[in-house]
Amino acid sequence: MPRVPQGPSRRLLLAGALAVASAAVAGCSSDGDGASGGAKRLRIGYFAFPSGDLIVKNRRLLEKALPDYKITWIKFDSGAGVNQAFLGKSLDIAALGSSPFARGLSGSSPIPYKVAWILDVAGDNEALVARKGSGVSTVAGLKGRTVATPFASTSHYSLLAALETAGLKASDVKLVDLQPQAILAAWQRGDIDAAYVWLPTLDELRKTGTQLTSSKRIGAAGKPTLDLAVVSDDLIAKDPAAIDAWRKAEAEALRILKSDPDGSVKAVSAELGISAADARAQLSQGVFLTPEQVTSADWLGADGRPGKLQGYVADTAAFLAEQKQIDAAPSADAVRKGFYLKGLPDVLK
Template sequence: MTAVLAVSLTACGGDGDGKSEGAGGKGRVTIRIAYQEIPNADLVVKDRKLLEQALPDADVKWVKFDSGGDVNTAVIAGSVDFGLAGSSPVTKGLSAPLNIPYKVLWIHDLIGDNEALVARGGITDIKQLAGKKVATPFGSTAHYSLLAALQGAGVDPAKVNVIDLQPQDALAAWKRGDIDAAYTWTPTLGELEKDGKVLVTSRQLADQGKRTADLGVVTNKFAKDHPEVVTAWLKAEDQAVKLAKTDPAQAAASIAKQLNISPADAETQLKQLVLLDAAEQAGADYLGTPGAPGKLAQNLHDAAVFLKSQQKIDAVPDPSVFTAALAAEELSRARG
């Protein structure tokens, strides 16, 4: 595997924007990355230390979060520079009242069979969820998909007792018998499937026009101050995706170590996602190119319309907000 080109970095200042002071005002750049335990190529970048190899003069800090909503909170608090969040929390982040100043750099994956709605107790149809307790992390892609699934089945979400639980908390509640169903993702999903029934997957909802994805974001300030870091980050993610495509067993081995699961299970979970390399992401259906933004902006706007209908955001932003948030220029620069 070709090594990522190493970049030497120095920075001035210490104002909480990812830089650390050193002698004479010079210091090492600190890169704070919010990640989630999702079996995609981001875990390959982390496990194989691709970014650390590319940026030997930087301090790379990986911080685990349980959902995109939590990542948004961390970005607002100024505690992370890069983050992985689902398309639903990113849509919320770009909308009022949050209005987070970040941009979409990368599509970590198109969500498929790795997110699903699972029920127990003889529930075999979404319509049967009326009056039942259903867990999902609020503000996540799973939450968006749950609302879309209920709406598609003609079930008023107000008639379902939807409760806010992170994946591991949902699993614990499931084992106690406290909930009837959950919309969540792997690896927790795999545990629920052992004694539950899948009612719908995010891949099926995507086929119905409700596509979701896991996105990579970077704060506008960090992207402006450290364009060389953004380029290195994009190249590392692209390298990891290409490894997953050409040698999935190697990629799965890294994912398995990060998730503490078997390589076989990791490879199965990896196959449930759709991964795109940089060239594919520059296509018209995704991020696009400078001057020709991709359809991802429209997907995010459509999600905002839906979220507003469910009173999850204050107002639907103008489509230009989502267009401006696509980092097509940064992606183009990274592709060389």
């Protein structure tokens, strides 16, 4: 079976970034408010995935905090697209999985962004599922089978970890690079035997599949994945006050997820176009930290006191290098420089 291909070259990433940038620009009017990170513009990348981001977007928390800014929300299907967009300087802030972020730090020219927040910790909202008709009931049973996942995503990372734990190499299965909607179509046609993906596609697969493992289990075994939020180096240099306002909005969203579950369900339901029951079920599968937990030593950390997340990112990069997904893991210094902790936790008050 073919080994998982290396990640796309920087040239290919940049070409994709230009396409993403063009699409983003086409979706909003030009008002001449400056370059990336300009004082009156914020371009925010998000996923159609239950998190505090959807609360911030639905309740217009950031628009209320920054009424003089033009805020554009741009939907992405995976972290690979987010990385491409940052290379093309078409994003200021975005959701990004810990695995694609680790990739972004690798190489001689790291992507110019930094982690500034944690959206959620992957739980049962990302999982590996086999079609019931495939006859596969264990991860080890995937040997020789066709397995789909979005490459360069947290699901891809978790899939590789699951295979390793089961005694399989990536070359022992036929890995196929598909985005979530394409995974669902391939599943329905019977083209794939299993898939590692996230909500809401995951719930559709579960209807006719058997769950083999989840990111919650893999994380508990020592390889956690998270949905992070990154900010561009340009924005850090030009408008740190906007980052502070955005962090406050994200912190408020995390508090709403805890204190107002019905309101959170309503917001997620509206943003994803799903029923309240489905939104509630999807939210129940995520692991959402409190703002205090985010800035604790166990996770992101605070200004001058980086947390364990740096170690998780370093471990992720080392694993990806071992799996030949990246040429080499970034240095400890590169990982350290990939975090923006200035002002935390005081800016949340």
